[in-house]
Amino acid sequence: MIDPKAFRENPDRFRQGAAEKGAAIDFDRLLELDERRRSILTEMEAKRAEQNRLSKEVGPKMGQIKGKLKTAQGAEKAALEAELAELERKPHALKAHVATMEQELATVEPAWRDLLMTVPQPPAGDVPKGRGAEDNKELRRWSPSGFDPAKTFESQRGFKPKTHLELVRDLKLADFERGVKMAGTRHYVLTGMGMRLHQAVIRYALDFMADKRGFTPMSVPVIVREECMLGTGFFPFGREQAYHIEESKRGSGHDLYLTGTGEVGLMGLHADEILSEGDLPRKYCTASTCFRREAGASGKDTAGLYRIHQFDKVEQVVVCKADDAESRGWHKHMMESVEMILQSLGLPYRLLQCCTGDLGMKNEDMIDIECWMPGRGENGADGRPLGEWGETHSASRLNDYQCRRLNLRYRDADGKIHFAWALNNTVIASPRVLIPLLEMHQQQDGSVAIPEPLRVHCGGATHVR
RNA sequence: GGACAGGUGGCCGAGUGGCCGAAGGCGCUGGUUUGCUAAACCGGUAUACGGGUAAAAACCCGUAUCGCGGGUUCGAAUCCCGCCCUGUCCGCCA
Numbered sequence: 001m002i003d004p005k006a007f008r009e010n011p012d013r014f015r016q017g018a019a020e021k022g023a024a025i026d027f028d029r030l031l032e033l034d035e036r037r038r039s040i041l042t043e044m045e046a047k048r049a050e051q052n053r054l055s056k057e058v059g060p061k062m063g064q065i066k067g068k069l070k071t072a073q074g075a076e077k078a079a080l081e082a083e084l085a086e087l088e089r090k091p092h093a094l095k096a097h098v099a100t101m102e103q104e105l106a107t108v109e110p111a112w113r114d115l116l117m118t119v120p121q122p123p124a125g126d127v128p129k130g131r132g133a134e135d136n137k138e139l140r141r142w143s144p145s146g147f148d149p150a151k152t153f154e155s156q157r158g159f160k161p162k163t164h165l166e167l168v169r170d171l172k173l174a175d176f177e178r179g180v181k182m183a184g185t186r187h188y189v190l191t192g193m194g195m196r197l198h199q200a201v202i203r204y205a206l207d208f209m210a211d212k213r214g215f216t217p218m219s220v221p222v223i224v225r226e227e228c229m230l231g232t233g234f235f236p237f238g239r240e241q242a243y244h245i246e247e248s249k250r251g252s253g254h255d256l257y258l259t260g261t262g263e264v265g266l267m268g269l270h271a272d273e274i275l276s277e278g279d280l281p282r283k284y285c286t287a288s289t290c291f292r293r294e295a296g297a298s299g300k301d302t303a304g305l306y307r308i309h310q311f312d313k314v315e316q317v318v319v320c321k322a323d324d325a326e327s328r329g330w331h332k333h334m335m336e337s338v339e340m341i342l343q344s345l346g347l348p349y350r351l352l353q354c355c356t357g358d359l360g361m362k363n364e365d366m367i368d369i370e371c372w373m374p375g376r377g378e379n380g381a382d383g384r385p386l387g388e389w390g391e392t393h394s395a396s397r398l399n400d401y402q403c404r405r406l407n408l409r410y411r412d413a414d415g416k417i418h419f420a421w422a423l424n425n426t427v428i429a430s431p432r433v434l435i436p437l438l439e440m441h442q443q444q445d446g447s448v449a450i451p452e453p454l455r456v457h458c459g460g461a462t463h464v465r
Numbered sequence: 466g467g468a469c470a471g472g473u474g475g476c477c478g479a480g481u482g483g484c485c486g487a488a489g490g491c492g493c494u495g496g497u498u499u500g501c502u503a504a505a506c507c508g509g510u511a512u513a514c515g516g517g518u519a520a521a522a523a524c525c526c527g528u529a530u531c532g533c534g535g536g537u538u539c540g541a542a543u544c545c546c547g548c549c550c551u552g553u554c555c556g557c558c559a
Contacts, residue, residue: 042515
């Protein structure tokens with residue numbers, strides 16, 4: 001959520017931000033609702049004040065009269081009743097007036113809030129302008145020595161690479177047929193070494209963050225209330241992406257939602273809290289199962305382990321002070337962790353600065369990390385894929401957008417309260433990362449070499465055969 | 466799932482219709498006293514929104530908030546209704 005005061009003072013900043021993100025928001029209506037809401041509030045509060053004052057002034061007297069009325073008779077009773085009616089006249093009128101204002105507010109306030117919730121976080125000033133993914137800018141790339149994605153796999157390794165689909169089939173790492181039998185399209189079963197590799201990358205990444213990067217590992221709920229989804233900014237726009245558990249239809253409890261990322265649980269931790277500045281930054285990581293309906297993606301990446309409904313991910317978040325330089329510093333730090341992990345796994349990758357049109361609602365800055373996947377992309381003359389970059393990570397800076405929605409604040413050294421700033425970044429997502437892992441490390445004999453850091457989690461095996 | 470008991474500030478806890486944004490205590494914090502520390506004493510100590518108000522700070526005024534929502538009332542932490550949540554015991558259970 002954006003700051004309503006900042007919006008009031010400088011609506012153009014948000015108009016421009018929304019335009020750059022390609023979001024159509026009715027800002028005129030928002031301004032109008034804001035104005036209307038404030039005038040109702042002002043008037044209503046004035047009436048309430050008078051009501052409170054009157055109540056204090058004449059209230060006790062009315063109480064007395066009512067007491068006397070119980071025993072009064074005849075003329076005395078009539079006089080008391082008249083006096084009471086006179087005393088009640090003003091409060092009654094006020095009450096009716098306040099009730100009217102309350103009714104008006106009850107229609108204006110939710111409309112105002114709903115619309116406000118849809119205004120996107122404006123992109124940071126240095127984010128390149130663009131319409132969509134095609135306008136993202138490559139920042140840099142890395143490859144292990146002896147491999148260059150610009151050249152063919154075959155020219156460097158001496159054989160044509162299999163796709164991950166072929167590798168998991170030949171090495172019996174996944175069983176798509178049975179996954180689909182049990183749960184439908186985009187479901188899978190990891191089998192044998194497939195499961196071990198999957199667990200290995202997750203465990204390696206979580207340990208790395210905890211041991212080498214000072215992030216506190218957490219286990220957080222993946223089944224959460226709607227407030228968590230709204231607070232983290234995945235709702236209202238992402239409703240169709242989340243699995244919905246309609247507990248309310250069973251007569252009790254709230255509805256619940258399956259989270260699409262551990263970010264929801266990690267950021268929800270401190271919702272509605274006021275941390276002290278000394279508690280910041282909070283650096284958390286989690287390994288969690290992620291659930292995505294992938295609505296609107298039908299026909300895209302239908303085969304294999306790329307786009308699936310359920311996967312596991314190690315996610316990192318930082319909650320820090322409201323400071324641009326600090327936010328940028330953590331952004332770099334988090335991406336550095338990812339680069340260290342990818343390099344240790346020998347996976348070529350590149351960093352893409354996302355343009356304004358590709359940022360999404362809640363980010364002011366986002367960098368995607370893509371790994372080279374030799375089995376993806378267009379087919380060459382031999383009918384085999386030429387290889388392609390595939391997104392495996394994404395690193396976002398959210399300014400105060402998320403913490404404002406979550407009501408996550410901190411008290412600074414002067415006792416002033418601020419909304420904290422948040423960042424999040426994939427550490428590793430599997431099985432998607434197994435695609436580059438298997439495809440890059442495949443050997444001519446059909447086996448796959450296991451990168452050294454994963455071997456300890458694979459029973460010491462050096463190869464998948 | 467069944468039966469009870471509860472939900473009040475950072476924490477504990479009092480409060481059965483107006484004097485209650487809320488006693489008392491703890492914690493935190495400023496000060497006084499004091500070789501140092503401890504103790505004692507005095508003071509301060511919620512948040513949001515709106516307004517004064519103009520760029521900000523400070524301050525002032527108002528309103529709201531005692532789990533959430535609604536109701537009764539001139540007036541609700543307090544009475545009524547619905548919901549949510551927590552605890553305990555029983556049942557079930559990885």
